[in-house]
């Protein structure tokens with residue numbers, strides 16, 4: 001997995017599966033490293049778009065597993081609590097010379113971390129709320145997570161960001177999917193749709209992500225949360241600034 005990095009820390013226990021540096025399942029034919037000169041594409045011709053997507057929901061519903069399955073194709077049955085926030089990047093060659101990079105933010109679901117501050121939701125263009133089909137209480141919490149998203153991030157036009165609902169662990173025999181109820185729920189609560197997924201059996205993960213990416217590209221045509229550069233102060237060095245590398249306080 002192309003692990004973006006840990007914002008706080010990662011997990012408690014160790015899983016050899018996860019601690020490796022496996023690259024994201026990269027479906028881009030990388031021009032510079034591609035020896036096939038017939039297919040060479042000049043970097044300048046490639047459009048790259050980076051979008052931040054939040055994955056939220058109660059603890060242990062499968063957020064990290066969905067990201068891992070999508071980015072690396074791997075599933076691990078071990079539970080490793082996410083501490084704080086973690087993120088991974090998935091590159092998709094959406095069309096010729098157009099790369100979509102999804103930066104997937106895996107937000108800790110355990111109540112011991114409370115809800116994340118607004119800072120972690122900033123610049124997100126979409127979110128995925130996950131619940132566990134075998135634990136009804138995790139569905140009850142979906143509305144709370146939805147309100148949390150709405151209160152912390154909006155698009156440039158102040159509208160809510162698109163949110164997709166994932167009913168995960170559909171592989172379990174205790175899981176029951178009430179399609180009519182979920183259709184109604186999504187309509188009433190302004191979700192763009194829902195998928196019954198399984199990170200374990202790799203069901204509907206790619207389909208759900210494809211659906212969301214299409215929606216993101218639609219939204220991005222006219223609307224995007226402010227980008228970091230539009231929202232930061234530039235600090236310029238002046239003649240009065242006497243600091244140089246040799247005067248580091250850490251030396």
Ligand SMILES: Nc1nc2c(ncn2[C@@H]2O[C@H](COP(=O)(O)OP(=O)(O)OP(=O)(O)O)[C@@H](O)[C@H]2O)c(=O)[nH]1
Nearest residue numbers: 059060061062063064065077082109169198199200
């Ligand atoms: N059977 C089954 N188990 C799953 C599935 N997805 C995740 N799990 C298991 O559920 C447990 C929790 O999965 P995680 O992906 O760590 O859950 P999370 O939502 O990231 O949890 P937090 O980090 O606490 O927020 C792990 O033991 C996973 O192996 C699934 O689709 N089917």
